[in-house]
């Protein structure tokens with residue numbers, strides 16, 4: 001054991017510089033203005049999964065994958081305000097859908113009706129569902145909203161939809177696009193109780209809960225550059241390229257072993273890493289109660305997301321964002337203005353940057369890059385005729401194999417709270433108990449929970 005002097009012992013160390021870690025650091029500072037707080041991150045940048053990497057050619061940020069929030073993500077909105085970036089997200093007050101026949105329909109709120117009826121007029125007008133689809137869907141949503149979540153436990157979304165007379169078309173064109181994008185797994189794996197929350201929070205409870213919040217700047221600029229400035233202004237020390245390998249518990253402080261560096265010391269620790277890394281860190285403490293916790297969280301399963309970015313020599317998609325129906329592609333986002341902010345942007349004057357999102361992309365796992373590009377290009381060609389004569393200047397495919405945990409019916413019982421059996425050791429991360437799926441909102445809430453649990 002190394003014997004630190006008092007000066008070397010931090011009041012709080014947060015392991016992991018994703019949104020959970022950053023949010024917990026900011027909240028801990030608010031609650032404890034005089035503490036010595038250090039945030040350590042194994043990579044060279046903050047932001048974790050909601051981050052960007054640097055394109056070696058242009059030196060510009062490229063987002064891992066398009067990230068989107070919803071109007072009901074109140075802590076995300078507050079968080080970006082705290083980062084001094086209230087302008088970081090554009091608010092889109094409608095959901096647009098492109099049918100295979102080229103028709104565009106949108107769901108938007110009526111000014112005159114209270115929620116949840118505010119969406120009814122535009123829902124009745126959509127043309128990609130027929131009247132029977134809409135009647136069964138409306139009744140299904142009503143039943144889901146009125147069913148207490150406890151009595152839904154243990155069922156998958158697909159089981160529930162099949163028992164509640166949902167048509168194959170409404171499953172494919174509405175339930176699936178909404179829930180797979182929001183929860184990131186296929187309907188046969190998703191927990192219907194979590195799916196219910198998505199509908200209640202975003203569509204039923206408030207007028208603007210379903211609005212889309214789309215980043216107007218690269219994620220790296222927001223959650224790395226601007227977050228660093230905000231944390232430094234709060235006198236929170238950031239140590240990047242600093243990977244915690246293990247923790248030892250001494251009587252009144254913890255000692256963290258850091259790869260290739262000297263150990264760090266802290267009175268309290270928030271472990272804000274993804275669950276596999278957390279499981280290893282908990283095991284390193286060598287306590288039975290933590291082994292049990294570690295074993296439990298290691299049973300969470302993961303689900304992939306694929307983001308595909310195209311830089312095109314011409315503008316092909318006339319929509320700032322749109323969901324494609326009956327295709328592998330789920331969402332297309334126009335990322336041009338965020339890209340043009342950057343000095344190395346190679347887009348020509350009329351060019352366009354498109355970000356394509358495929359959540360729960362299990363079906364792409366066995367395809368190589370060219371096969372994926374061909375499939376996606378063919379779908380874009382038929383969705384946007386201008387694409388047929390466009391040249392792809394650059395293409396990135398980023399698949400995060402463990403993008404999020406899979407919110408299966410079992411997952412809820414595997415998600416721990418922020419408090420562990422070991423006093424002064426806390427957990428944060430989108431996979432902990434937050435009442436939210438694995439999202440930016442969930443990660444931020446987990447960080448707030450952990451900071452508010454500190455002694």
Ligand SMILES: Cc1cc2nc3c(=O)[nH]c(=O)nc-3n(C[C@H](O)[C@H](O)[C@H](O)COP(=O)(O)OP(=O)(O)OC[C@H]3O[C@@H](n4cnc5c(N)ncnc54)[C@H](O)[C@@H]3O)c2cc1C
Nearest residue numbers: 016018019020042048049065067068244429430439440443
């Ligand atoms: C491709 C993709 C698309 C997504 N799309 C959306 C979306 O549209 N909307 C949405 O709301 N959410 C989306 N998400 C989910 C969202 O990104 C996550 O829920 C959120 O960023 C998780 O934050 P976190 O802090 O819990 O974890 P992370 O972001 O994983 O942060 C954990 C950090 O800990 C660091 N770390 C790990 N081990 C160690 C160690 N031993 N020592 C020090 N540091 C360590 C990691 O490097 C990382 O920076 C998406 C995720 C992915 C991957």
